[in-house]
Amino acid sequence: MYGRTTLRILSSRATFHYRSVERFYCAARPGPHYCRGPAMTCPKSVLGCRETYFWHSHGFHDFRYQAYEDRTSVIEEPLDPFSLVSDELSAIAKRLRLMVVAEVPKLALATECFFRMGAQGKSFRAAVLLLMSKALPMPLPQMTADGVFICLKELDARHKCIAETAEMIYVAGRLHDNVLDDAETNCVMGSLNSVMGNKLSVLAGDFLLSRAFVALANLKNTEVISLLAIVVEHLVSGETMQMTTSLEQRRSMEYYLQKTFYKTASLFANSCKAIAFLAGQTAEVELLAYNYGRNLGMAYQLIDDVLDFTGSSSSLGKGSLSDINKNIVTAPILFAMEEYPQLREVVDRGFGNRSDVELALDYLHKSRGLDRTRELAAEYADEAVKAIEALPQSDDEDVIKSRRALVNLTGRVITGTK
């Protein structure tokens, strides 16, 4: 779980592995399009700061977490972030199931996926968004386009709609990804696809997408619709980038991080921003919400890519290796390639045969690839924590608790216990 260890600031041991990341951030364009790309905020050291850390059991991140807890003087009892929003999460799950079962009975199997995923992943995206909605400063009274004031209860309903929509878009993306991958994986969605077939999976994905946009349109806020439409576009861009890469792109950390933003972090970032936007927060708070989501999402995917090699704690240190078996190059291999340039040839050959996969795994385990990926994830998680810390001060106990929960989530993400 979430161990309490100490941050140890030592020498400049951790700087070298950010070279490729730095290249990426230098290449990324600044400007007003901050909601479209991953370049807005990034780990401090990446921006040239000389602070360096010794990585040990996620100690760096734990320290920040503890510091935050001390500062906010919240009771020290262990916090389960999901318990704070468990009622809302159940309500969302129930509403989604009813909607699909009632309206397109033939797609009812797709609802199963919601529940099986919900049970496994605890509707992670919805939980983040519901917590974000509670963590923001008390909003100013809001008015719709029709000039009607929105009360807090109504705002709450609108936030739940964003959480629901984000889950729908996420599951739709997964359903379509699994069609693309011929449902070869043995994960929940994969087995669902093999039961219901590609036909129904594509349709169920389309149904969820259309429902998401119908629900969003009912919010009567075109900015929010834009944000979520961009998420869908990013999901496609990310998947396309993953599918069709040149040799050079496959070796590039920049390309990998861009793809990771599109495939995973954009949904967190833009839907967190939508939560803030709907609540009538300032542009600064919107940006902090966006940065929390973006950095959390990046950390989430990096750790997911580590777990693909190592497995979760329950799987005795053995991952499914689904990425490498699908010829997808992720951060651990990219970092390993920096230490062992001879791995590049293996990567270039495309993991078409078993011996190349074994060879790559040998290099990976000899290298610091996995640790460096975890370190990078921790940097992103730290940026996410900073975004929460930078929110306007609040004395409201619920707000403080929700912020603590959001910080806690970053810890769960980097320890893979989400």
Place this chain on the structure above:
Amino acid sequence: MYGRTTLRILSSRATFHYRSVERFYCAARPGPHYCRGPAMTCPKSVLGCRETYFWHSHGFHDFRYQAYEDRTSVIEEPLDPFSLVSDELSAIAKRLRLMVVAEVPKLALATECFFRMGAQGKSFRAAVLLLMSKALPMPLPQMTADGVFICLKELDARHKCIAETAEMIYVAGRLHDNVLDDAETNCVMGSLNSVMGNKLSVLAGDFLLSRAFVALANLKNTEVISLLAIVVEHLVSGETMQMTTSLEQRRSMEYYLQKTFYKTASLFANSCKAIAFLAGQTAEVELLAYNYGRNLGMAYQLIDDVLDFTGSSSSLGKGSLSDINKNIVTAPILFAMEEYPQLREVVDRGFGNRSDVELALDYLHKSRGLDRTRELAAEYADEAVKAIEALPQSDDEDVIKSRRALVNLTGRVITGTK
């Protein structure tokens, strides 16, 4: 092409075959959800009127068309409806191509589909919508949600956006349908899918959908976003209904017509309504635009189902038989079943072997199934013409010409020369 024959009102020969259709319309619920279902308007005889027609070479419809031309006193020269909007159609095609090629080069193949389909189908949906935008009465000055007045030029751009979006949604649906059908057809989209593979087809469809919603969100009109989101939902519902039917549903004209509305007519109906809504037309005019689109769409699909058996004029009377080969029961077979109840057993067996297909085709050609489908299409086309006729009078020559073009399109649809 568009022959000039005469309407012959004879005896009550055509009434019996509307029984099942009547059942459908009785079952459909009335109420405020007129944009969601096909029950709003329908051929007169279906609603119980005893007017009956003798079908011969689409004469009934030609008569209405000629009558409309006489009344509006527009010059009698042949009219090519596409020529009225050819510049806009080219601009849309160009913009769509640039968009896809520039932003997701790997999906560039998908743009080819736009052009090949555009060349064959003359971007039929976009043409209908551009003509509708010119056929409406001069709009009142419009204001956006931000309180900015929209000039006519801006309205024109917004209408083009709807036309573009409708094409994108249509092509996205086709790409996904073809994935579902394992690209077994040899049509343009089918061969595209077989070239680019299921993976890219699903992604290209998703990309187009997300782009459509980004573009719609930029219009800052949530009503319009709702209308188009409902279209996507209907496309899914229609495809699901087609894929997964019980024996009883397969024999039901009601079920077939509902599915046809969802799969084809809803896009025409709701996007025509969106055109009227954006132009600030009255609710009555919105409804007329919707009814034109809905009835044109129903006619379009019915004739498409006929052509699947007979082929177009260029294919020497032989259709691709793709529906029956995919075990999809359409109107011609349903009408034939009313005349030859013994066909029901063959339908129930599911066309799994060649001899059953041959047997069904024998019954079909002995029956009036194809003619009755054409008659029903003509009824819908007639309702579409009535919607145009009911628009507020205008002396504007461009408006008159555009209405004539919309009427002409109904003729092209029922003669299969669209």
